[in-house]
Amino acid sequence: MANYAYSNIYFHIVVSPNLICPLENDDTRKKVFFHISEILRACKNRVFAVNGAFDHAHILIAANIHISIEDLVSKIKNETKKFILDTGLMHNFGWQDGYAGVSVGLSEVKKLIVYIKNQEKFHKTTSFRNEYIRLLEEYEIEYDPNDLFDFHY
Numbered sequence: 001m002a003n004y005a006y007s008n009i010y011f012h013i014v015v016s017p018n019l020i021c022p023l024e025n026d027d028t029r030k031k032v033f034f035h036i037s038e039i040l041r042a043c044k045n046r047v048f049a050v051n052g053a054f055d056h057a058h059i060l061i062a063a064n065i066h067i068s069i070e071d072l073v074s075k076i077k078n079e080t081k082k083f084i085l086d087t088g089l090m091h092n093f094g095w096q097d098g099y100a101g102v103s104v105g106l107s108e109v110k111k112l113i114v115y116i117k118n119q120e121k122f123h124k125t126t127s128f129r130n131e132y133i134r135l136l137e138e139y140e141i142e143y144d145p146n147d148l149f150d151f152h153y
Contacts, residue, residue, distance in 0.1 A: 013059040022054040049116035
């Protein structure tokens with residue numbers, strides 16, 4: 001008998017860099033998002049999309065059930081910070097505490113991939129703050145408005 005666990009649990013994760021060190025440069029952003037994808041694959045997650053804007057990143061994966069989302073986000077934050085500092089992409093970088101993580105159904109995956117890949121276009125008309133609060137409310141996540149990310153305005 002095989003000892004395999006088969007699963008397809010999709011997660012949409014959102015993280016944000018500290019206000020003092022946004023990912024303003026397009027080239028830096030691409031390298032950081034690519035590195036996040038590499039970390040996710042190394043942890044045996046299927047990566048569908050990693051993209052965002054200067055003040056946040058969206059991640060869509062089919063999660064490896066053998067690592068908690070909290071541990072995975074911690075690994076992403078620690079390893080990308082090290083990568084950014086070691087490669088000199090930025091001289092001061094850190095992630096804000098916390099993240100949003102929601103499970104999504106298979107029927108949402110294709111739509112969410114398009115949404116994440118089109119972040120630049122989307123954020124021409126919508127702030128990250130509004131997007132983030134809408135995400136929390138859409139998934140009925142209770143939150144304290146005083147305990148969210150620090151947002152650029």
